[in-house]
Amino acid sequence: MTAVFLTFIFILSIFLGFEVISKVPSTLHTPLMSGSNAISGITLIGALASLQTSYHGLTVFLAFLAVVFATINVTGGYAATDRMLAMFKKKDKGDAA
Amino acid sequence: MNLGQVEINFAYVVSAALFIFGLKMLSSPATARRGNLLSGVGMLLAIVVTLLAAGIAYHWVVLGILVGSVAGLIGAYRVKMTAMPEMVALFNGFGGLASMLLAWSEYHQVQQLSTFIALVTVLSVFIGSITFTGSMVAWGKLSGKISQKPVIFQGQHLINAAAFALALLAALFFILSPAPPLGYLLFLAVLLVALAIGITSTIPIGGADMPVVISLLNSYSGLAACAAGFVVSNNILIVAGALVGASGIILTRIMCKAMNRSLANVLFSGFGKAIAKDAGGEGPKGEVRPASAEDVFYILEAADSVAFVPGYGLAVAQAQHVVRELGDILEANGTEVVYAIHPVAGRMPGHMNVLLAEANVSYDQLVEMDDINPRMDSVDVCVVIGANDVVNPAAVHEQGSPIYGMPIIETYRAKTVIVMKRSMNPGFAGIENALFYEENTRMFFGDAKASIQALIAEFKSVNA
Numbered sequence: 001m002t003a004v005f006l007t008f009i010f011i012l013s014i015f016l017g018f019e020v021i022s023k024v025p026s027t028l029h030t031p032l033m034s035g036s037n038a039i040s041g042i043t044l045i046g047a048l049a050s051l052q053t054s055y056h057g058l059t060v061f062l063a064f065l066a067v068v069f070a071t072i073n074v075t076g077g078y079a080a081t082d083r084m085l086a087m088f089k090k091k092d093k094g095d096a097a
Numbered sequence: 098m099n100l101g102q103v104e105i106n107f108a109y110v111v112s113a114a115l116f117i118f119g120l121k122m123l124s125s126p127a128t129a130r131r132g133n134l135l136s137g138v139g140m141l142l143a144i145v146v147t148l149l150a151a152g153i154a155y156h157w158v159v160l161g162i163l164v165g166s167v168a169g170l171i172g173a174y175r176v177k178m179t180a181m182p183e184m185v186a187l188f189n190g191f192g193g194l195a196s197m198l199l200a201w202s203e204y205h206q207v208q209q210l211s212t213f214i215a216l217v218t219v220l221s222v223f224i225g226s227i228t229f230t231g232s233m234v235a236w237g238k239l240s241g242k243i244s245q246k247p248v249i250f251q252g253q254h255l256i257n258a259a260a261f262a263l264a265l266l267a268a269l270f271f272i273l274s275p276a277p278p279l280g281y282l283l284f285l286a287v288l289l290v291a292l293a294i295g296i297t298s299t300i301p302i303g304g305a306d307m308p309v310v311i312s313l314l315n316s317y318s319g320l321a322a323c324a325a326g327f328v329v330s331n332n333i334l335i336v337a338g339a340l341v342g343a344s345g346i347i348l349t350r351i352m353c354k355a356m357n358r359s360l361a362n363v364l365f366s367g368f369g370k371a372i373a374k375d376a377g378g379e380g381p382k383g384e385v386r387p388a389s390a391e392d393v394f395y396i397l398e399a400a401d402s403v404a405f406v407p408g409y410g411l412a413v414a415q416a417q418h419v420v421r422e423l424g425d426i427l428e429a430n431g432t433e434v435v436y437a438i439h440p441v442a443g444r445m446p447g448h449m450n451v452l453l454a455e456a457n458v459s460y461d462q463l464v465e466m467d468d469i470n471p472r473m474d475s476v477d478v479c480v481v482i483g484a485n486d487v488v489n490p491a492a493v494h495e496q497g498s499p500i501y502g503m504p505i506i507e508t509y510r511a512k513t514v515i516v517m518k519r520s521m522n523p524g525f526a527g528i529e530n531a532l533f534y535e536e537n538t539r540m541f542f543g544d545a546k547a548s549i550q551a552l553i554a555e556f557k558s559v560n561a
Contacts, residue, residue, distance in 0.1 A: 002330055003213045003327075006326070006327055006330065006332070006335055009332055009335050009336060009339075010323060010327075010335050010339050013335065013336045013338075013339030013340060013343075014339045014342065014343050015343075016117065016339075016340070016343075017120075017339055017340040017341075017342065017343025017344060018343045018346075018347065020117060020120045020121050020340070021120060021340075021343055021344045021347050022347055023121070023124040024120075024123045024124055025124065025125070025126075025465075026351070026438075026440055026446070026447060026450070026465055027126060027438075027447060027450045027460055027463050027465075028123055028126060028129055028447060028450070029348060029351075029445075029446035029447030029450070030181060030185075030445055030446060030447035030448055030450065030451045031123065031129060031133070031447070031451070032120075032123055032344060032348070032446075032447070033185055033311065033312070033315055033344075033345075033348065033445065033446060033447070034181070034184075034185050034188070035119070035120075035123065035132075035133050035136060036120070036315065036319070036340065036341045036344040036345070037185055037188050037189055037192065037315060037318065037341070038136070038137070038140070038188075039116055039136060039140070039319075039337045039340060039341050040189075040192040040315075040318040040319045040321075040322050040337070040338060040341040041140075041188075041191075041192055041195070041322075042140070042143070042322050042326075042333060042334050042337035042338060043192065043195040043196045043199055043321075043322045043325050043334060044144065044195070045109075045143050045144065045147050045331060045333055045334060046199050046325055046326065046328075046329040046331050046334050047161075047195060047198070047199050047202075048144065048147045048148060048153065048158055049147055049150065049153075049329065049331070050199065050202055050203060050206075050329065051153060051154045051157045051158055051161075052152050052153065052154060053152050053153070053154045054152060055154070055206055057205075058202075058205050059202050059205045059206040060154065060157060060202075062198045062199075062201050062202035062205060063157075063198070063199065063202040064157050064160070064161050065195075065198050066194075066195045066196075066198035066199040066202060067157070067158065067161030067162065067165065067195075068161045068164050068165045068168075069165065069191040069192075069194045069195040069198065070165070070191070070192065070195035070199075071161060071162050071164070071165020071166055071169060072165045072166075072168045072169040072172070072188065072191050073169070073188050073189075073191045073192040073195065074140055074165075074169065075165065075166045075169035075170055075173070076168070076169030076170065076172045076173040076184075076188050077169075077173075077188050078133065078136070078137045078140070078173075079169065079170055079173035079174060080172075080173040080176065080181070080184060080185075080188075081133045082130065082133055082134070082137075083173065083174065084178070084181070084451050084454070084455075085126075085129045085130035085133055086130060087178075087451070087454040087455050087457075088126040088129065088130075088454045088460050089454070089457065089459065089460070090126075090127070090459050090460060090461060
């Protein structure tokens with residue numbers, strides 16, 4: 001039953017994603033890409049939950065590596081996106097980013 | 098405080114809502130930054146509640162997050178805007194790698210899998226591995242560490258197909274009997290072959306097709322996270338992964354449409370290499386009219402409207418700041434200035450927009466191809482900077498051309514076209530550009546940045 005339930009969520013999310021993202025203007029496609037990239041670091045959540053005190057050896061090592069790489073993805077992705085979006089300004093000749 | 102599964106999952110629902118809201122706010126540059134922040138808050142919430150569960154090995158968590166954060170932040174704040182495509186490719190690869198590692202870790206812990214879990218485990222490993230090595234190759238190509246040219250060898254498709262079949266077979270047997278030792282061997286076989294496929298399938302793709310490849314890998318990284326979500330039965334991974342997967346697919350489709358090519362053609366044809374051979378014969382004829390900085394200055398000075406058309410050459414020359422400076426001078430001179438951007442200009446979707454935004458160009462001056470083309474006849478001067486194939490009129494006029502049918506920015510319809518270019522070399526597609534021989538075209542040879550600086554100097558010397 002869990003499999004059905006999860007697949008259900010998956011399908012709905014795909015449709016929702018199509019709806020929401022097709023509204024993003026092409027001007028913002030690079031930030032969209034790096035922002036969604038950061039979201040794909042969500043694997044971090046799964047990896048954190050897998051770092052159980054009762055686990056040992058290779059399991060922990062692999063999960064630890066997963067945490068490291070997913071964290072790079074998350075923090076780097078959000079920070080780079082923020083840096084880019086901060087530069088999108090309307091007509092005011094303030095200081096350049 | 099330890100949270101139970103129900104509380105944690107409720108918090109995940111809130112996170113998912115924040116991600117969706119955040120992406121929704123990306124529909125306008127005015128709200129986009131807050132949207133990204135909101136999405137970040139959603140992520141933080143998910144991380145915090147996950148850590149409040151019982152039995153987490155905190156020393157590993159803290160160490161992992163610390164190392165990852167430092168590396169991620171250094172990367173994000175150091176990267177130059179022109180190098181953003183390779184940065185995104187790199188992060189993409191790490192996302193895929195993390196999903197693969199997570200699935201591996203889960204399998205190593207629990208080796209008696211139901212058929213469904215075996216299926217999603219092997220899927221997660223397969224997609225994650227391809228995403229990882231594919232992104233690494235993309236990163237290498239974009240940053241110039243390996244050749245941007247398509248690498249093609251005999252029997253390439255055959256080898257790829259064989260590898261794919263091998264992975265599929267191993268995966269199938271794994272799903273049927275995931276128990277070690279045989280299961281473990283099959284598992285590792287899938288992993289290794291997938292890593293290899295990531296390399297061999299990305300290496301034949303040329304530099305200018307990278308927007309498609311990055312979009313596609315972006316989608317894969319989402320789907321890998323999704324598959325990992327199925328492995329650990331976690332909703333938030335599935336929702337977030339699916340959102341990213343959908344985003345990547347949409348971008349891939351937009352990029353392919355903007356090049357008038359199918360995804361299969363981009364992935365398998367080795368475009369740019371194959372074409373170059375038969376481009377020798379019938380080239381465009383006519384006379385090239387070179388112009389000096391002074392000539393161009395007089396043309397721009399008299400223009401009522403100017404459209405800059407940037408391409409990858411702008412990024413290479415790091416010319417975005419001087420372009421904006423020139424644009425400002427023209428505006429002060431009473432000229433209407435816009436920046437017309439082709440969807441595949443640059444090395445990733447929206448690349449040019451980010452560079453111009455970095456140079457402080459107002460985003461309402463950035464116009465899309467479909468907005469500028471209908472009024473191209475009324476544009477006095479188009480200044481093409483480091484763009485080539487995306488302004489080649491052969492796409493409109495010559496049925497035999499390999500790029501025929503590709504939507505272009507129709508600069509040839511403007512009253513005057515100034516092309517800034519280093520030489521007469523053809524662009525990525527390896528075909529001559531008829532635009533350079535048009536009556537109304539002037540070629541302004543030289544490095545884009547130096548050329549524009551020369552123009553700015555001309556304007557300043559007159560106003561002084």
